[in-house]
Amino acid sequence: MSDTQASSSPAPSASQTGKKALAWAHTARFLTTASRLDQLPAIELPEIAFVGRSNAGKSTAINTLTQQRQLAFASKTPGRTQHINLFELGPKGAPDAVFADLPGYGYAAVERAAKLRWQEVMAQYLEVRRSLSGVVLLVDSRHGLKELDHQLLRFVAPRVGSGQVRLLVVLTKADKLNRKEANEALRGAGAALGEFVTDEADIGITLFSALKKTGLEDLATTLYDWAHPEAPPGAAED
Secondary structure: OOHHHHHOOOOOOHHHHHHHHHHHHOOOEEEEEEOOHHHOOOOOOOEEEEEEEOOOOHHHHHHHHHOOOOOOOOOOOOOOOOOEEEEEEOOOOOOOEEEEEOOOEOOOOOOHHHHHHHHHHHHHHHHHOOOEEEEEEEEEOOOOOOHHHHHHHHHHHHHHHOOOOEEEEEEEOHHHOOHHHHHHHHHHHHHHHOOOOOOOOOEEEEEOEOOOOEOHHHHHHHHHHHHOOOOOOOOOOO
16 A cells, blocks of 8 residues: 555545434434523534424434434324423533424414414524524425425524525425425425525425435434534544
């Protein structure tokens, strides 16, 4: 082996990068829960929020991403989980990021007062939470973005447009779609996003299936890169 070969390292393959990002996601562990914004601890780490309608499969996606069956609470009655739950990631004693699981919204059986209260809490969180660095909006790929999703985008659009916050729309339950329907879902989501954010904003759209693990490594890699902006693109720490 020549000196040149010995001193250079090959770039990690997409599979290696995805596996390392998944290993990082697997370190997620419960930190705290809060029913109001002022109950959340001040955090200096990058915070990535997961948001979506109550039937979008948000808890299932988080559990699939972290490879933990019950990390995120998935109620049999959508809309019942009304707390912000924080999970820290990275080495124990030296975490490097936080996931924030926000309550699902839009379930019809939830009382109007509760809906309005959580709408206000989520709006405040998305608009003022200082540690927020990324938002993952989960949308049922079969139905596309609805009015409440548009409303949420309006809350966070100024911070996304200014580069403070990154945005990823995850189209869940992609295993229910054929190829044509999947392409239509991607186009529809892109058109909807165009109404709220500029072309320069850091946004993405991806198909995801918890059942078939479609898009899982891509999702993990994206979130790892968000949490480690100092690392080379697509790279994960050993």
